[in-house]
Amino acid sequence: MTNLSDYQQVLTPNYGLPPTIIVKGQGCELFGQSGERFLDLAGGIAVSALGHCHPDVVKALTEQANKVWHLSNVLANEPAIELAKALVAATFADRVFFCNSGAEANEAAIKAARKAAFDLHGPEKHEIIAFNDAFHGRTIATVTAGGQPKYRTGFGPMPEGFTHLPFNDCNALEAQISEKTCAVMVEAVQGEGGVRPICPTFFEKIRTACDRVGAALIVDEVQTGMGRTGKLFAYQHSDITPDILSSAKSLGCGFPIGAMLCKEWISEHLVAGTHGSTYGGNPLGTAVAGKALEIINSAELLSNVVARGQQLMDGLNALNSKHELFKTIRGKGLLIGAVLKDEYGGRSGELSTLTMKEGLMTLVAGPNVHRFAPPLIISNTQVDEALDLLDRAYSNFNKQT
Helix, strand or coil, X not given: CCCHHHHHHHCCHHHCCCCCCEEEEEECEEEECCCCEEEECCHHHHCCCCCECCHHHHHHHHHHHCCCCCCCCCCCCHHHHHHHHHHHHHCCCCEEEEECCHHHHHHHHHHHHHHHHHHHHCCCCCEEEEECCCCCCCCHHHHHHCCCHHHCCCCCCCCCCXXXXXXXXXXXXXXXXXXXXXEEEEECEECCCCCEECCHHHHHHHHHHHHHHCCEEEEECCCCCCCCCCCCCHHHHCCCCCCEEXXXXXXXXXXXXXXXXXXXXXXXXXXXXXXXXCCCCCHHHHHHHHHHHHHHCCHHHHHHHHHHHHHHHHHHHHHHHHHXXXXXXXXXXXXXXXXXXXXXXXXXXXXXXXXXXXXXECEECCCCEEEECCCCCCCHHHHHHHHHHHHHHHHHHHHHC
């Protein structure tokens, strides 16, 4: 039987040693090699929006697999065209570029903003403003855009032209943005940065400032998009529209796909040959994403996200009244972070380990935040079960303290 010793021998060590090997998933449940069951409140890091092996998504994948898998973008395919039409109809966007991951979607966003600024204003307008604690991917450009130096250490020199400001700080933004700024890149909720929602006033200030200096507003919705916050995309909680949006993760519900959505004034500068992706928009990925979008963008599912998110938030606050571990619990929809009190700082990983011992998969968002991003189909009964398991895990944490 394949085991973790095999993993250590043949795979690069950049992920550390996983705690177990999963062999099967169904709905909101995962199963290990020995049949051990886990309730999934991690969702593959906010990816498995429809749970595991959703029958309609499996059907879409297998039906397309019996037609054609790959063509390259020298040729067109029906699923990609239909998915792009659906995304345009459901959002602010005029055009869509498909790729294979969130990092690739953000790379495309960065390049598109820079190219539009170059064509319209010349090479001096190239600065991209991003924010401390942000996460936009792990390519050289996206770790540079991200506001967490730990992901850049040892990989320099980094590309030039990126400036980082405090998140939700209107004064810092006003002081920095200028005619040299080609884009402001921001997450609707900082996921890896601690599950920190954007302040509505700050979001409005970014939009106004971008309009004033002719810069593009890039909204990274890799983690928040596809229903995670109770709207199809988190920007839709406001009246603000981006110029560019990146999507991935739940877009394919586990099948690798990413997308960069943009307005016409951006896309018209991506003329033939300026950007591309060998696998981007492949028939398998877009068939899966098309079905996922159809299911997720429904009143029934989005209402479940709001209801189960509130149930989980209320339950976590009740548990915190009992165990007194967290100084705040924040988030939106089914993306929630519980921020450890200062005396427990740096120990979020211990909480995740303890919940797994109870049969519950959870996440961290840095060393101080216990994060939850379950499938959007999770039921009220499953949320209640998760809260019972968390109660036991938090009790065990207190016993160790």
